[in-house]
Amino acid sequence: MSESGTRAGWPNPLIAGFYPDPSVLKVGDDYYLVNSTFEYLPGIPVFHSRDLVEWTQIGHVVSREGQLDSHAVPTLGGAWAPTIRHRDGVFYVVVTDAMGRGMLIFTATDPAGPWSDGTLVDGVHGIDSDLAWDEDGLAYITYSGLDVTSGNPPGEHGGILQVTVDLSTGAVLSPPVPLWQGSGLKFPEAPHLYQHGDYWYLVIAEGGTERGHGISVARGTHPAGPFEPGPGNPILSARSTSRPIQNTGHGDLVETPDGGWAIVMLGMRPTGMTQAFSAMGRETFITDARWTDDGWLEADPVLLNPRAGEFEFSDSFEGSSLGLEWIGVRRYPSSFASLSERPGHVVLSGDGSTLDDPRPAFLGYRQQHPLASVSVLVDPGSDGLGGLGVRYDELHHYEVEVSAGRVTARAAVAGIRQEWSVEVATASPVTLRLDFVASVGEGFLPNLTSDQVVLSAVTADGEQHELARVDGRYLSQETAASFTGRVIGLYATRGEVAFTAFHYTGQD
Incomplete structure (x- = not known):
């Protein structure tokens, strides 16, 4: 067949996201x-x-x-x-x-x-x-x-x-x-x-x-x-x-x-x-x-043919076991995640590890689309610290996290770090968001990168806080050089952090 297309019906990617070496x-x-x-x-x-x-x-x-x-x-x-x-x-x-x-x-x-x-x-x-x-x-x-x-x-x-x-x-x-x-x-x-x-x-x-x-x-x-x-x-x-x-x-x-x-x-x-x-x-x-x-x-040449429409995945953690989509880093999620401790939530137990560490308390879901939005409702309790992040490896990750009274966004790239924080009300859970959006702007430079990652939070009273927009190129195969892909995840650093209403939407 010519480069105008492959067999009708073959979607490409066939399985999207970090699924290599099939x-x-x-x-x-x-x-x-x-x-x-x-x-x-x-x-x-x-x-x-x-x-x-x-x-x-x-x-x-x-x-x-x-x-x-x-x-x-x-x-x-x-x-x-x-x-x-x-x-x-x-x-x-x-x-x-x-x-x-x-x-x-x-x-x-x-x-x-x-x-x-x-x-x-x-x-x-x-x-x-x-x-x-x-x-x-x-x-x-x-x-x-x-x-x-x-x-x-x-x-x-x-x-x-x-x-x-x-x-x-x-x-x-x-x-x-x-x-x-x-x-x-x-x-x-x-x-x-x-x-x-x-x-x-x-x-x-x-x-x-x-x-x-x-x-x-x-x-x-x-x-x-x-x-x-x-x-x-x-x-x-x-x-x-x-x-x-x-x-x-x-x-x-x-x-x-x-x-x-x-x-x-x-x-x-x-x-x-x-x-x-x-x-x-x-x-x-x-x-x-x-x-x-x-x-x-x-x-035949391998040609792009994305599946039509917007993809959605939601998890309110109502069942007795985690879905097959969820993965951990060098450890099984069952070692730090509980569905029984608080029904309708997954509770992650922080052990002091962060996304810089090789074995964080990180419950991951693969990013599958170049344009995507992810949100989750997080309750850190009185002394917990945790949030929503996207990682390529322990040297390359972006996250937004919440503790009692503070939300912090962070970008870590090969030993370089930057943080942005905002004070929030302490009484209610906070919705944390990651949005992967197209990079736009005048001139060539904004169009050279892959995307921008927007890190934000929404408090219970509806107040929205966009903490940072960071360049997505540093979480890519060519820059991080790891063999994996972007994995979006929930994580806990300290205490018992409860998550619910995880929602992912993506499109090509």
């Missing part, structure tokens, strides 16, 4: 998809669809202590690039717990969970692990040769490597075998191995996960190669184009409901006049693919 699986008429989560918990969300278009989260692979070694994992560590596969009634997720436990195999008979504790693939140090079986049932794990698990400093990249494994024990049955270094672009990664017709196809990402990201393909007659590079590599990339979706790569091939083919992959939506800043980080996208007459894989 892997997709078709089992009968059902589709399942998983993503990286890095230092956030619960980890590795599992989505379900019947049409590849509408997706519902049904669980997490990582839902309890011990499955990942996330307590003290550094920023950028944790759950990297899972692959989901299925065989003989068992679902498998192979993933690297970077700077943590290592390469792991999780299993479940129901993709909604519960999943196993995770079996270590002992002695294999790499990322972006894939799982495939040959006709005799031998399991192959194909991966990218970057060591982020042994504790040694990362050395030279080893290209695409492969081992055979006993999936029940994690025992490696063969030494690592080099398969392919790619077409010559940097950082070959994200391998996926498929059998189609007479060939085994090795689909990888290369060019780096930045603007040069792309997808390339090779094929051979055996899952261990040798592999012949395709004639048109890379078969998909947005490099040096002005497409609104950039960094397209790390793709997984899947059969569509009508018998065609598609690639689900990561990409980014950089904004600003020079497409320089990606607030949501790496998101999940989709495009059509096909097999040529001579047996090679082709793919």
Whole structure:
């Protein structure tokens, strides 16, 4: 197809917000998809669809202590690039717990969970692990040769490597075998191995996960190669184009409901006049693919096609458990959040940590739209301190917080801090707001950035206080350099802070 559009009905982004490194699986008429989560918990969300278009989260692979070694994992560590596969009634997720436990195999008979504790693939140090079986049932794990698990400093990249494994024990049955270094672009990664017709196809990402990201393909007659590079590599990339979706790569091939083919992959939506800043980080996208007459894989450009209308999400915390959307940083929300202490509220227990710390009492929800508004009603009590913030990591975050008698807005950017405060009435809860709005003004400079973030508060008597407007570019993939995306959250620093009436609206 031409650049005028992809198959009618494919929305792009497919899953908006911080949902990178997608892997997709078709089992009968059902589709399942998983993503990286890095230092956030619960980890590795599992989505379900019947049409590849509408997706519902049904669980997490990582839902309890011990499955990942996330307590003290550094920023950028944790759950990297899972692959989901299925065989003989068992679902498998192979993933690297970077700077943590290592390469792991999780299993479940129901993709909604519960999943196993995770079996270590002992002695294999790499990322972006894939799982495939040959006709005799031998399991192959194909991966990218970057060591982020042994504790040694990362050395030279080893290209695409492969081992055979006993999936029940994690025992490696063969030494690592080099398969392919790619077409010559940097950082070959994200391998996926498929059998189609007479060939085994090795689909990888290369060019780096930045603007040069792309997808390339090779094929051979055996899952261990040798592999012949395709004639048109890379078969998909947005490099040096002005497409609104950039960094397209790390793709997984899947059969569509009508018998065609598609690639689900990561990409980014950089904004600003020079497409320089990606607030949501790496998101999940989709495009059509096909097999040529001579047996090679082709793919269409990945084009923007946002879902129509305004998106809304509200939570008044009436249930007995938090929704699957909510995540914490290196800790499970259950360790600091209670729904029973004050019905109709979530009560967060502050422990002195702030958003500068690696393990804050922070209950997060991913930002999914470049233009969004978020509000929540906060009751800090007589001695509590907490609020509403948006974080990229512990060095990059903006927040507005309330204590008895004072509201403070704060911007923290790589060690630089600024605060704005206002006195408020002490007797009633306060509504805190974050608004992500377009940057406007005369000349070029206001149009170069991604957006502006407005931090404000509304007291019970209706008095509105806009405390600050800060440049959004500093909470973007390119500036913060973390692998995640913006996550909006409720947090407590001191005491018991109660939240209700969380409301998010967003549009593209």
